[in-house]
Amino acid sequence: MIFGNLKNISEYAFLGQQLQKCFAYVKENDILSYETGSYPIEGEKLFVNVVEYTTTEKENRFWEAHRKYLDVHVMLSGQEQIDLNFIANMTQKEFEAENDFLPLEGEANSHVVLTKDDFLICYPNDGHMTAIKVKEPVTIKKAIFKVLVE
Numbered sequence: 001m002i003f004g005n006l007k008n009i010s011e012y013a014f015l016g017q018q019l020q021k022c023f024a025y026v027k028e029n030d031i032l033s034y035e036t037g038s039y040p041i042e043g044e045k046l047f048v049n050v051v052e053y054t055t056t057e058k059e060n061r062f063w064e065a066h067r068k069y070l071d072v073h074v075m076l077s078g079q080e081q082i083d084l085n086f087i088a089n090m091t092q093k094e095f096e097a098e099n100d101f102l103p104l105e106g107e108a109n110s111h112v113v114l115t116k117d118d119f120l121i122c123y124p125n126d127g128h129m130t131a132i133k134v135k136e137p138v139t140i141k142k143a144i145f146k147v148l149v150e
Contacts, residue, residue: 078140083108
């Protein structure tokens, strides 16, 4: 997991080329104006899902991880809590290869609160639970870049 803010992006120059493409895409495009949906950047290797939803109670959410892609969550507006734990600390359910979805059960050992321009990179070993309200439910909009793990 890597948690940061776009205003400090120069500190993350060590990250790989595909991750740098995500940050460049955010800088070069007005993603906040995008409709919700999926937008290809490099076909199946790199694309971005723009989502908008209302945060909620933790009890209404679920744990997930991915094997084929890593996630780069970039907050465009609003704020959300994302709970985190390593999948090795959790009970892994049956992997859904078609959706690159690994359901998990367990407890958080950490969390972050994303606000505008914050980002969170979740690698395949990082379980995450998104869309948790911070103080009260709010509507958020964020970009989730999907980067193929090769």
